[in-house]
Amino acid sequence: xxxxxxxxxxxxxxxxxxxxxxxxxxxxxxxxxxxxxxxxxxxxxxxxxxxxxxxxxxxxxxxxxxxxxxxxxxxxxxxxxxxxxxxxxxxxxxxxxxxxxxxxxxxxxxxxxxxxxxxxxxxxxxxxxxxxxxxxxxxxxxxxxxxxxxxxxxxx
Amino acid sequence: xxxxxxxxxxxxxxxxxxxxxxxxxxxxxxxxxxxxxxxxxxxxxxxxxxxxxxxxxxxxxxxxxxxxxxxxxxxxxxxxxxxxxxxxxxxxxxxxxxxxxxxxxxxxxxxxxxxxxxxxxxxxxxxxxxxxxxxxxxxxxxxxxxxxxxxxxxxxxxxxxxxxxxxxxxxxxxxxxxxxxxxxxxxxxxxxxxxxxxxxxxxxxxxxxxxxxxxxxxxxxxxxxxxxxxxxxxxxxxxxxxxxxxxxxxxxxxxxxxxxxxxxxxxxxxxxxxxxxxxxxxxxxxxxxxxxxxxxxxxxxxxxxxxxxxxxxxxxxxxxxxxxxxxxxxxxxxxxxxxxxxxxxxxxxxxxxxxxxxxxxxxxxxxxxxxxxxxxxxxxxxxxxxxxxxxxxxxxxxxxxxxxxxxxxxxxxxx
Amino acid sequence: xxxxxxxxxxxxxxxxxxxxxxxxxxxxxxxxxxxxxxxxxxxxxxxxxxxxxxxxxxxxxxxxxxxxxxxxxxxxxxxxxxxxxxxxxxxxxxxxxxxxxxxxxxxxxxxxxxxxxxxxxxxxxxxxxxxxxxxxxxxxxxxxxxxxxxxxxxxxxxxxxxxxxxxxxxxxxxxxxxxxxxxxxxxxxxxxxxxxxxxxxxxxxxxxxxxxxxxxxxxxxxxxxxxxxxxxxxxxxxxxxxxxxxxxxxxxxxxxxxxxx
Numbered sequence: 001x002x003x004x005x006x007x008x009x010x011x012x013x014x015x016x017x018x019x020x021x022x023x024x025x026x027x028x029x030x031x032x033x034x035x036x037x038x039x040x041x042x043x044x045x046x047x048x049x050x051x052x053x054x055x056x057x058x059x060x061x062x063x064x065x066x067x068x069x070x071x072x073x074x075x076x077x078x079x080x081x082x083x084x085x086x087x088x089x090x091x092x093x094x095x096x097x098x099x100x101x102x103x104x105x106x107x108x109x110x111x112x113x114x115x116x117x118x119x120x121x122x123x124x125x126x127x128x129x130x131x132x133x134x135x136x137x138x139x140x141x142x143x144x145x146x147x148x149x150x151x152x153x154x155x156x
Numbered sequence: 157x158x159x160x161x162x163x164x165x166x167x168x169x170x171x172x173x174x175x176x177x178x179x180x181x182x183x184x185x186x187x188x189x190x191x192x193x194x195x196x197x198x199x200x201x202x203x204x205x206x207x208x209x210x211x212x213x214x215x216x217x218x219x220x221x222x223x224x225x226x227x228x229x230x231x232x233x234x235x236x237x238x239x240x241x242x243x244x245x246x247x248x249x250x251x252x253x254x255x256x257x258x259x260x261x262x263x264x265x266x267x268x269x270x271x272x273x274x275x276x277x278x279x280x281x282x283x284x285x286x287x288x289x290x291x292x293x294x295x296x297x298x299x300x301x302x303x304x305x306x307x308x309x310x311x312x313x314x315x316x317x318x319x320x321x322x323x324x325x326x327x328x329x330x331x332x333x334x335x336x337x338x339x340x341x342x343x344x345x346x347x348x349x350x351x352x353x354x355x356x357x358x359x360x361x362x363x364x365x366x367x368x369x370x371x372x373x374x375x376x377x378x379x380x381x382x383x384x385x386x387x388x389x390x391x392x393x394x395x396x397x398x399x400x401x402x403x404x405x406x407x408x409x410x411x412x413x414x415x416x417x418x419x420x421x422x423x424x425x426x427x428x429x430x431x432x433x434x435x436x437x438x439x440x441x442x443x444x445x446x447x448x449x450x451x452x453x454x455x456x457x458x459x460x461x462x463x464x465x466x467x468x469x470x471x472x473x474x475x476x477x478x479x480x481x482x483x484x485x486x487x488x489x490x491x492x493x494x495x496x497x498x499x500x501x502x503x504x505x506x507x508x509x510x511x512x513x514x515x516x517x518x519x520x521x522x523x524x525x526x527x528x529x530x531x532x533x534x535x536x537x538x539x540x541x542x543x544x545x546x547x548x549x550x551x552x553x554x555x556x557x558x559x560x561x562x563x564x565x566x567x568x569x570x571x
Numbered sequence: 572x573x574x575x576x577x578x579x580x581x582x583x584x585x586x587x588x589x590x591x592x593x594x595x596x597x598x599x600x601x602x603x604x605x606x607x608x609x610x611x612x613x614x615x616x617x618x619x620x621x622x623x624x625x626x627x628x629x630x631x632x633x634x635x636x637x638x639x640x641x642x643x644x645x646x647x648x649x650x651x652x653x654x655x656x657x658x659x660x661x662x663x664x665x666x667x668x669x670x671x672x673x674x675x676x677x678x679x680x681x682x683x684x685x686x687x688x689x690x691x692x693x694x695x696x697x698x699x700x701x702x703x704x705x706x707x708x709x710x711x712x713x714x715x716x717x718x719x720x721x722x723x724x725x726x727x728x729x730x731x732x733x734x735x736x737x738x739x740x741x742x743x744x745x746x747x748x749x750x751x752x753x754x755x756x757x758x759x760x761x762x763x764x765x766x767x768x769x770x771x772x773x774x775x776x777x778x779x780x781x782x783x784x785x786x787x788x789x790x791x792x793x794x795x796x797x798x799x800x801x802x803x804x805x806x807x808x809x810x811x812x813x814x815x816x817x818x819x820x821x822x823x824x825x826x827x828x829x830x831x832x
Contacts, residue, residue, distance in 0.1 A: 237739020
């Protein structure tokens with residue numbers, strides 16, 4: 001065979017080399033096979049830390065305890081004891097620094113998540129006392145009459 | 157706006173995150189790779205199996221295959237949410253994924269086609285360089301042209317009898333190796349879909365084979381069509397030029413598309429078309445007969461919602477009508493044009509019905525999604541994944557072919 | 572007149588009532604077991620959903636979206652709640668309006684494209700809610716098909732997505748039989764539930780577990796024999812979703828019904 005025949009192969013070899021060179025610079029150093037193997041563990045290792053570093057926004061009721069113990073004491077004696085504060089007030093994040101005040105959601109929809117009457121006998125929902133929002137004091141915020149932290153007092 | 161929301165209409169019970177994520181570009185992608193594979197197989201029929209009647213077609217389809225090849229990754233690129241990171245497929249390939257194989261298979265295939273082209277056109281490159289070198293005062297473009305062609309010779313100016321023999325042998329080997337690689341390139345496009353176990357319509361081991369068959373069908377059809385178009389245009393140009401100069405031309409140059417070439421090619425087209433249809437019907441019958449859990453929703457899609465797309469457009473207009481057009485004896489150029497156009501349309505509809513059809517029912521099996529192809533784009537996304545994007549991709553190989561024809565003259569150059 | 576039985580019942584209830592305040596604040600967090608440096612090798616995170624307890628308030632969905640910064644009004648969500656209503660005529664109606672981010676504020680079942688099915692109380696045979704989230708499969712098909720290694724399973728069994736490496740091809744979305752994946756509307760990469768990996772590795776519960784007032788959601792460590800969730804999964808009758816795909820899902824369900832998709 002004459003010598004020119006292999007020339008395309010040289011071109012390919014050069015291209016492959018350039019590709020590998022690029023790979024050397026582009027691929028992060030910590031990219032590799034993790035403990036779950038090549039099929040399930042082929043990844044950039046530091047990404048796990050990226051995910052761990054995500055900011056926690058919901059701080060749970062335990063966090064409110066120090067400053068709003070009155071509310072906690074109150075709600076603990078009511079059927080709403082099961083509801084975490086942040087479900088109604090939104091994530092605390094860095095409250096009271098940022099935001100200094102948590103927003104107060106006085107919408108009727110908030111309460112209707114649980115109190116809209118759905119007659120489902122085979123689900124826990126059927127057992128929560130519901131009110132028909134069109135008949136039960138329409139237009140008024142629920143908290144004008146019910147204390148959300150102690151709703152059974154009926155009238156504040 | 158969530159990706160996919162702009163063109164997805166949901167009906168009945170659909171999971172909240174479900175949208176038509178794979179839209180028209182993913183229809184174009186297997187369509188284009190299919191054309192690549194088909195065009196290459198057609199050219200190999202001559203180079204490897206020595207089917208002499210296809211000689212004219214062979215060189216043409218090789219160049220066209222290369223033009224298509226360069227376009228094949230474009231739809232993939234266009235549909236990526238992070239187009240700039242597409243290179244990651246080459247950087248950190250995860251070979252348990254069918255898409256990762258793309259990097260390797262595609263590059264291998266590109267290398268094979270490019271080398272084959274080089275061997276076919278090597279002598280032409282050398283002759284061009286030598287004639288340009290001999291020329292005294294060269295213009296700017298001629299200098300550039302000489303530069304490009306010297307590069308293309310890869311520094312070898314050996315056109316001895318022995319070297320040319322070696323070229324021929326290399327072409328034969330490359331064409332031979334290329335066939336399985338071309339089939340693999342497209343078969344794995346079928347594998348991308350066939351291996352998605354979450355999708356009831358896609359998951360079948362027949363998918364890669366069906367894809368290869370319809371790929372060859374569409375590739376042959378496109379080559380026939382383009383061949384006819386190019387030959388006729390050339391004939392038209394030559395004859396009008398001759399009229400202008402009022403100078404008699406050799407009969408050779410006036411040659412339009414030759415009906416023998418067309419009817420031979422049509423035979424191969426028919427063969428593969430019959431294979432493709434049989435496999436698709438086998439798949440359909442099998443699904444109906446075994447009627448597993450997903451069959452209820454599949455039936456409602458296949459025989460209900462998508463009936464028109466599948467049975468009228470794909471099987472009827474796209475398969476049955478061209479089948480008859482080609483089978484009736486006395487094939488004419490006009491009929492071949494209509495037939496190949498319909499075949500191309502049929503294969504496109506098959507891709508459409510697989511890609512869009514496979515997403516037209518929900519993973520709940522209790523709801524449906526409709527795809528509304530964005531026609532008038534109102535942002536980049538609806539352009540890319542709409543009619544505009546699809547047409548751009550469809551036009552690109554012709555544009556590339558036009559450019560490449562300047563480097564690899566497909567016609568008029570004879571060894 | 573008060574019987575002895577009633578007396579006992581009331582006393583017990585009272586005692587339980589007193590216990591509530593303490594218990595509510597000290598929600599058992601399995602991560603606490605390895606306070607300090609987190610070591611994933613002794614952990615396999617699993618999730619337990621008690622569909623009998625779920626009332627469809629959607630507070631878990633709200634908490635998840637805010638905790639994990641999924642744009643609140645985007646129609647995608649890492650977790651959602653489905654409602655199934657079976658009527659006496661044998662029909663199953665199911666919906667999840669906005670993933671139940673605002674709960675279910677109507678008895679009408681959504682049919683899509685602005686249509687609803689009105690179901691009378693008398694027609695209902697059974698009805699229930701089913702929370703959904705990523706199953707963190709033992710054999711995750713989404714990871715298998717990722718072409719670039721941008722999604723992977725951690726040694727403690729959670730499937731994560733690398734937002735810096737994902738090319739956004741959508742293959743993983745296609746591969747998931749549970750429809751939990753989607754494209755993040757801001758980052759434009761694949762996104763899904765990761766059991767609040769930033770919380771569980773700090774010894775906290777996931778945001779949805781903390782948000783659920785009814786204890787319908789629990790997270791646990793399957794490798795810890797004393798873990799309450801692991802004990803329930805081991806000793807009680809639990810089901811998983813779409814077992815037939817061979818993905819080995821790790822979200823277990825109590826009270827699953829054949830209608831659940």
